[in-house]
Amino acid sequence: MKYSLKKTFWVAGLLLACVACKQEERRLPYLGEKKVVAKEDGSGVDTVYHQIPPFRFVNQEGQTITDKDFAGKVYVADFFFTTCPTICPKMSAEMLKVYEHFQDDERVLLLSHSIDTKYDSVPVLKAYAEKLGVSAPKWHFVTGKREDIYDIAEYYMVTAGEDPAAPGGYIHSGALILVDGQRHIRGVYNGTDPEDTKKLIEDIELLLKENASVHDEK
Protein backbone atom coordinates (compact mmCIF):
# COMPACT_ATOMS: atom_id res chain seq x y z
CA MET A 1 0.00 0.00 0.00
CA LYS A 2 2.68 2.40 1.03
CA TYR A 3 4.71 1.48 -1.99
CA SER A 4 1.90 2.14 -4.46
CA LEU A 5 1.19 5.55 -2.91
CA LYS A 6 4.82 6.47 -3.31
CA LYS A 7 4.66 5.34 -6.88
CA THR A 8 1.61 7.52 -7.55
CA PHE A 9 3.45 10.54 -6.22
CA TRP A 10 6.39 9.77 -8.42
CA VAL A 11 4.24 9.55 -11.53
CA ALA A 12 2.37 12.75 -10.66
CA GLY A 13 5.65 14.55 -10.04
CA LEU A 14 7.08 13.42 -13.32
CA LEU A 15 3.95 14.48 -15.17
CA LEU A 16 4.07 17.92 -13.58
CA ALA A 17 7.73 18.33 -14.43
CA CYS A 18 6.99 17.34 -18.00
CA VAL A 19 4.18 19.88 -18.36
CA ALA A 20 6.43 22.58 -16.90
CA CYS A 21 9.36 21.79 -19.15
CA LYS A 22 7.11 21.60 -22.18
CA GLN A 23 5.68 25.04 -21.49
CA GLU A 24 9.10 26.51 -21.08
CA GLU A 25 10.30 24.93 -24.26
CA ARG A 26 7.44 25.90 -26.58
CA ARG A 27 9.24 27.51 -29.45
CA LEU A 28 7.89 28.42 -32.83
CA PRO A 29 9.09 26.20 -35.65
CA TYR A 30 11.25 27.34 -38.52
CA LEU A 31 9.13 26.96 -41.64
CA GLY A 32 10.33 26.25 -45.15
CA GLU A 33 13.10 24.16 -46.54
CA LYS A 34 16.06 23.38 -44.31
CA LYS A 35 19.55 22.74 -45.57
CA VAL A 36 22.31 20.95 -43.72
CA VAL A 37 25.70 22.29 -44.69
CA ALA A 38 29.24 21.50 -43.59
CA LYS A 39 30.85 24.12 -41.39
CA GLU A 40 33.70 25.98 -43.04
CA ASP A 41 36.23 24.83 -40.48
CA GLY A 42 35.18 21.23 -41.04
CA SER A 43 34.15 20.76 -37.42
CA GLY A 44 30.66 19.49 -38.23
CA VAL A 45 27.41 20.59 -39.85
CA ASP A 46 25.10 23.57 -39.55
CA THR A 47 21.38 23.72 -40.25
CA VAL A 48 20.49 26.63 -42.53
CA TYR A 49 16.84 27.64 -42.35
CA HIS A 50 14.73 29.08 -45.14
CA GLN A 51 15.22 32.85 -45.18
CA ILE A 52 13.56 35.83 -46.84
CA PRO A 53 16.20 37.34 -49.17
CA PRO A 54 17.25 41.00 -48.89
CA PHE A 55 14.64 43.31 -50.42
CA ARG A 56 14.07 46.92 -51.41
CA PHE A 57 10.62 48.47 -51.91
CA VAL A 58 8.94 51.88 -51.68
CA ASN A 59 6.37 52.53 -48.93
CA GLN A 60 3.26 54.73 -48.77
CA GLU A 61 5.39 57.74 -47.81
CA GLY A 62 7.58 57.33 -50.89
CA GLN A 63 10.49 56.17 -48.70
CA THR A 64 12.76 53.30 -49.71
CA ILE A 65 12.29 50.39 -47.33
CA THR A 66 14.75 47.51 -47.16
CA ASP A 67 15.29 44.37 -45.10
CA LYS A 68 17.57 46.50 -42.87
CA ASP A 69 14.49 48.33 -41.57
CA PHE A 70 13.21 44.99 -40.29
CA ALA A 71 16.49 43.57 -38.95
CA GLY A 72 16.13 42.40 -35.35
CA LYS A 73 12.36 43.12 -35.39
CA VAL A 74 9.46 40.74 -35.55
CA TYR A 75 7.16 41.45 -38.47
CA VAL A 76 3.95 40.27 -40.06
CA ALA A 77 3.81 40.27 -43.87
CA ASP A 78 0.91 39.89 -46.28
CA PHE A 79 0.04 40.38 -49.94
CA PHE A 80 -2.99 42.39 -51.02
CA PHE A 81 -4.23 45.11 -53.39
CA THR A 82 -6.28 48.18 -52.56
CA THR A 83 -9.14 47.49 -54.97
CA CYS A 84 -9.47 43.84 -53.94
CA PRO A 85 -13.15 42.97 -53.77
CA THR A 86 -12.83 39.71 -51.85
CA ILE A 87 -10.69 38.87 -48.83
CA CYS A 88 -8.38 41.90 -48.51
CA PRO A 89 -10.57 44.11 -46.34
CA LYS A 90 -10.95 41.19 -43.96
CA MET A 91 -7.17 40.66 -43.96
CA SER A 92 -6.65 44.38 -43.32
CA ALA A 93 -9.13 44.19 -40.44
CA GLU A 94 -7.20 41.30 -38.88
CA MET A 95 -3.82 43.03 -39.46
CA LEU A 96 -5.36 46.08 -37.80
CA LYS A 97 -5.86 44.04 -34.61
CA VAL A 98 -2.14 43.17 -34.60
CA TYR A 99 -1.31 46.84 -35.27
CA GLU A 100 -3.41 48.02 -32.36
CA HIS A 101 -2.19 45.33 -29.99
CA PHE A 102 1.47 46.23 -30.58
CA GLN A 103 0.95 49.94 -31.25
CA ASP A 104 3.49 51.05 -28.65
CA ASP A 105 5.94 48.19 -29.13
CA GLU A 106 8.49 49.21 -31.72
CA ARG A 107 9.89 45.68 -31.93
CA VAL A 108 6.83 44.66 -33.97
CA LEU A 109 6.20 45.87 -37.54
CA LEU A 110 3.76 45.13 -40.34
CA LEU A 111 4.51 44.88 -44.06
CA SER A 112 1.79 44.72 -46.71
CA HIS A 113 2.93 44.14 -50.30
CA SER A 114 0.64 45.33 -53.09
CA ILE A 115 0.44 42.83 -55.94
CA ASP A 116 -1.28 45.38 -58.19
CA THR A 117 1.81 47.42 -59.00
CA LYS A 118 0.05 49.18 -61.88
CA TYR A 119 -2.76 50.78 -59.93
CA ASP A 120 -1.41 50.88 -56.36
CA SER A 121 0.93 53.85 -56.62
CA VAL A 122 2.46 55.57 -53.59
CA PRO A 123 -0.44 58.08 -53.25
CA VAL A 124 -3.01 55.27 -53.59
CA LEU A 125 -1.26 53.29 -50.83
CA LYS A 126 -1.01 56.42 -48.70
CA ALA A 127 -4.75 57.06 -49.04
CA TYR A 128 -5.51 53.43 -48.17
CA ALA A 129 -3.34 53.57 -45.02
CA GLU A 130 -4.90 56.86 -43.96
CA LYS A 131 -8.42 55.55 -44.38
CA LEU A 132 -7.45 52.54 -42.30
CA GLY A 133 -6.08 54.98 -39.72
CA VAL A 134 -2.56 53.53 -39.69
CA SER A 135 0.89 54.85 -40.58
CA ALA A 136 4.54 54.07 -41.27
CA PRO A 137 7.00 53.16 -39.82
CA LYS A 138 4.75 50.77 -37.89
CA TRP A 139 2.86 49.51 -40.92
CA HIS A 140 4.49 49.77 -44.33
CA PHE A 141 2.37 49.40 -47.46
CA VAL A 142 4.86 48.78 -50.24
CA THR A 143 5.05 48.69 -53.99
CA GLY A 144 7.93 47.99 -56.31
CA LYS A 145 8.81 46.28 -59.53
CA ARG A 146 6.16 43.77 -60.41
CA GLU A 147 8.58 40.86 -60.68
CA ASP A 148 10.28 41.78 -57.39
CA ILE A 149 6.95 41.56 -55.55
CA TYR A 150 5.99 38.28 -57.19
CA ASP A 151 9.46 36.80 -56.60
CA ILE A 152 9.46 37.64 -52.92
CA ALA A 153 5.94 36.23 -52.54
CA GLU A 154 7.46 32.85 -53.36
CA TYR A 155 9.95 33.23 -50.53
CA TYR A 156 7.06 34.03 -48.18
CA MET A 157 5.52 30.80 -49.52
CA VAL A 158 2.31 32.46 -50.72
CA THR A 159 0.60 32.40 -54.09
CA ALA A 160 0.13 35.67 -55.92
CA GLY A 161 -0.63 36.20 -59.56
CA GLU A 162 -2.71 37.93 -62.20
CA ASP A 163 -5.84 36.12 -63.26
CA PRO A 164 -8.38 37.88 -65.46
CA ALA A 165 -11.03 35.37 -64.36
CA ALA A 166 -10.65 36.18 -60.64
CA PRO A 167 -12.69 38.94 -58.98
CA GLY A 168 -10.57 42.08 -59.18
CA GLY A 169 -8.12 40.49 -61.63
CA TYR A 170 -5.68 38.98 -59.15
CA ILE A 171 -5.47 35.82 -57.12
CA HIS A 172 -3.53 35.71 -53.91
CA SER A 173 -3.35 33.91 -50.64
CA GLY A 174 -4.98 35.33 -47.51
CA ALA A 175 -2.06 34.30 -45.33
CA LEU A 176 -0.42 36.47 -42.70
CA ILE A 177 3.22 35.46 -42.34
CA LEU A 178 5.17 35.86 -39.12
CA VAL A 179 8.88 36.58 -39.64
CA ASP A 180 11.57 36.81 -36.97
CA GLY A 181 14.47 39.24 -36.67
CA GLN A 182 16.70 37.08 -38.87
CA ARG A 183 14.09 36.89 -41.67
CA HIS A 184 13.06 33.30 -40.91
CA ILE A 185 9.39 32.40 -41.31
CA ARG A 186 8.04 31.27 -37.92
CA GLY A 187 4.31 31.03 -38.55
CA VAL A 188 1.59 31.25 -41.20
CA TYR A 189 -1.95 32.31 -40.23
CA ASN A 190 -5.26 32.58 -42.05
CA GLY A 191 -5.82 36.31 -42.43
CA THR A 192 -9.58 35.89 -42.68
CA ASP A 193 -10.02 33.99 -39.40
CA PRO A 194 -10.22 36.05 -36.17
CA GLU A 195 -9.30 32.96 -34.13
CA ASP A 196 -6.05 32.63 -36.05
CA THR A 197 -5.27 36.29 -35.36
CA LYS A 198 -5.46 35.59 -31.61
CA LYS A 199 -2.92 32.82 -32.10
CA LEU A 200 -0.74 35.13 -34.19
CA ILE A 201 -0.68 37.72 -31.40
CA GLU A 202 0.27 35.03 -28.85
CA ASP A 203 3.01 33.76 -31.14
CA ILE A 204 4.42 37.27 -31.61
CA GLU A 205 4.70 37.57 -27.81
CA LEU A 206 6.54 34.26 -27.77
CA LEU A 207 8.90 35.33 -30.53
CA LEU A 208 9.64 38.61 -28.73
CA LYS A 209 10.74 36.64 -25.65
CA GLU A 210 12.92 34.42 -27.81
CA ASN A 211 14.43 37.47 -29.53
CA ALA A 212 15.20 39.02 -26.15
CA SER A 213 17.00 35.89 -24.96
CA VAL A 214 19.00 35.72 -28.22
CA HIS A 215 20.20 39.25 -27.51
CA ASP A 216 21.09 38.32 -23.94
CA GLU A 217 23.29 35.50 -25.17
CA LYS A 218 25.12 37.90 -27.39
Place this chain on the structure above:
Amino acid sequence: MMKNEIWWWSLIPLLFVALFLLNLYVFSGEHKGKALYTRHCASCHGDQGEGLRQLIPPLNASDFVQKYPGRIACIIRYGMQGEVVVNGKTFNQPMPANPQLSEVEIANIVNYVLTAWDNDLPDRSPAQIKKDLQQCKE
Protein backbone atom coordinates in the same frame (compact mmCIF):
# COMPACT_ATOMS: atom_id res chain seq x y z
CA MET B 1 -47.71 3.36 -15.02
CA MET B 2 -50.89 4.27 -16.83
CA LYS B 3 -50.61 7.84 -15.62
CA ASN B 4 -47.13 8.13 -17.07
CA GLU B 5 -48.25 7.18 -20.56
CA ILE B 6 -51.01 9.76 -20.60
CA TRP B 7 -48.55 12.39 -19.57
CA TRP B 8 -46.46 11.68 -22.69
CA TRP B 9 -49.44 12.24 -25.00
CA SER B 10 -49.75 15.83 -23.86
CA LEU B 11 -46.35 16.54 -25.39
CA ILE B 12 -47.53 15.91 -28.94
CA PRO B 13 -49.07 19.36 -29.55
CA LEU B 14 -45.84 20.85 -28.24
CA LEU B 15 -43.88 18.82 -30.76
CA PHE B 16 -46.05 20.19 -33.56
CA VAL B 17 -45.47 23.75 -32.42
CA ALA B 18 -41.70 23.12 -32.36
CA LEU B 19 -41.75 21.64 -35.85
CA PHE B 20 -43.79 24.58 -37.11
CA LEU B 21 -41.29 27.08 -35.67
CA LEU B 22 -38.40 25.14 -37.19
CA ASN B 23 -40.15 25.28 -40.55
CA LEU B 24 -40.59 29.01 -40.25
CA TYR B 25 -36.90 29.41 -39.55
CA VAL B 26 -35.60 27.09 -42.28
CA PHE B 27 -37.82 28.52 -44.99
CA SER B 28 -37.60 32.15 -43.95
CA GLY B 29 -35.68 34.63 -46.04
CA GLU B 30 -33.81 35.76 -42.95
CA HIS B 31 -32.03 32.43 -42.64
CA LYS B 32 -31.01 32.47 -46.30
CA GLY B 33 -30.25 36.18 -46.22
CA LYS B 34 -27.77 35.71 -43.42
CA ALA B 35 -25.95 32.90 -45.25
CA LEU B 36 -25.81 34.95 -48.44
CA TYR B 37 -24.65 38.02 -46.56
CA THR B 38 -21.86 36.06 -44.88
CA ARG B 39 -20.73 34.67 -48.19
CA HIS B 40 -20.94 37.75 -50.42
CA CYS B 41 -20.81 40.84 -48.20
CA ALA B 42 -19.26 40.16 -44.79
CA SER B 43 -15.61 40.11 -45.80
CA CYS B 44 -15.82 43.83 -46.58
CA HIS B 45 -18.79 45.14 -44.58
CA GLY B 46 -18.08 42.93 -41.55
CA ASP B 47 -20.04 40.17 -39.80
CA GLN B 48 -21.89 42.78 -37.78
CA GLY B 49 -22.25 45.26 -40.65
CA GLU B 50 -19.69 47.44 -38.93
CA GLY B 51 -17.68 48.37 -42.05
CA LEU B 52 -13.95 49.07 -41.86
CA ARG B 53 -12.70 52.43 -40.60
CA GLN B 54 -12.92 55.02 -43.42
CA LEU B 55 -12.45 52.40 -46.08
CA ILE B 56 -15.73 50.45 -46.12
CA PRO B 57 -19.00 52.09 -45.00
CA PRO B 58 -21.08 50.42 -42.26
CA LEU B 59 -24.48 48.85 -42.99
CA ASN B 60 -25.50 48.66 -39.34
CA ALA B 61 -26.98 51.89 -37.96
CA SER B 62 -26.18 53.57 -41.27
CA ASP B 63 -28.06 56.72 -42.28
CA PHE B 64 -27.55 55.76 -45.93
CA VAL B 65 -29.38 52.44 -45.46
CA GLN B 66 -32.15 54.24 -43.56
CA LYS B 67 -32.57 56.93 -46.23
CA TYR B 68 -32.22 54.79 -49.36
CA PRO B 69 -33.52 51.26 -48.69
CA GLY B 70 -34.70 51.20 -52.31
CA ARG B 71 -31.16 51.62 -53.65
CA ILE B 72 -29.58 48.64 -51.90
CA ALA B 73 -30.74 46.06 -54.47
CA CYS B 74 -29.17 48.06 -57.33
CA ILE B 75 -25.91 48.56 -55.44
CA ILE B 76 -25.65 44.82 -54.78
CA ARG B 77 -26.26 43.99 -58.44
CA TYR B 78 -24.21 46.71 -60.17
CA GLY B 79 -21.68 47.73 -57.51
CA MET B 80 -20.84 51.31 -56.66
CA GLN B 81 -18.18 53.83 -57.71
CA GLY B 82 -17.22 57.23 -56.43
CA GLU B 83 -17.75 59.08 -53.18
CA VAL B 84 -20.52 58.30 -50.75
CA VAL B 85 -21.18 59.94 -47.39
CA VAL B 86 -22.34 57.63 -44.60
CA ASN B 87 -22.90 58.85 -41.03
CA GLY B 88 -20.96 62.01 -41.87
CA LYS B 89 -17.87 60.19 -43.17
CA THR B 90 -16.83 60.18 -46.84
CA PHE B 91 -16.02 56.81 -48.36
CA ASN B 92 -14.52 56.22 -51.78
CA GLN B 93 -13.71 52.57 -52.27
CA PRO B 94 -15.19 50.92 -55.36
CA MET B 95 -17.67 48.14 -54.60
CA PRO B 96 -17.77 45.29 -57.12
CA ALA B 97 -20.90 44.21 -59.00
CA ASN B 98 -22.55 40.87 -58.20
CA PRO B 99 -24.10 39.74 -61.50
CA GLN B 100 -24.18 36.13 -60.27
CA LEU B 101 -26.87 36.85 -57.66
CA SER B 102 -30.50 36.25 -58.61
CA GLU B 103 -33.33 38.64 -57.83
CA VAL B 104 -34.54 36.38 -55.01
CA GLU B 105 -31.05 36.17 -53.51
CA ILE B 106 -30.71 39.95 -53.67
CA ALA B 107 -34.12 40.31 -51.99
CA ASN B 108 -32.99 38.01 -49.17
CA ILE B 109 -29.78 39.97 -48.64
CA VAL B 110 -31.58 43.35 -48.69
CA ASN B 111 -34.13 42.17 -46.13
CA TYR B 112 -31.42 40.68 -43.96
CA VAL B 113 -29.49 43.98 -43.94
CA LEU B 114 -32.65 46.00 -43.22
CA THR B 115 -33.43 43.97 -40.10
CA ALA B 116 -30.10 42.59 -38.86
CA TRP B 117 -28.05 43.85 -35.89
CA ASP B 118 -29.46 47.17 -34.63
CA ASN B 119 -31.34 47.75 -37.87
CA ASP B 120 -35.12 47.65 -37.57
CA LEU B 121 -36.32 48.87 -40.94
CA PRO B 122 -39.44 47.68 -42.82
CA ASP B 123 -39.02 44.66 -45.11
CA ARG B 124 -39.14 45.15 -48.87
CA SER B 125 -41.57 42.88 -50.71
CA PRO B 126 -40.50 40.84 -53.76
CA ALA B 127 -42.54 43.26 -55.92
CA GLN B 128 -40.69 46.24 -54.48
CA ILE B 129 -37.31 44.59 -55.08
CA LYS B 130 -38.31 43.87 -58.68
CA LYS B 131 -39.22 47.52 -59.13
CA ASP B 132 -36.02 48.67 -57.39
CA LEU B 133 -33.97 46.62 -59.83
CA GLN B 134 -35.85 47.93 -62.86
CA GLN B 135 -35.11 51.48 -61.83
CA CYS B 136 -31.35 51.03 -61.41
CA LYS B 137 -29.28 53.83 -62.85
CA GLU B 138 -26.29 52.27 -64.47
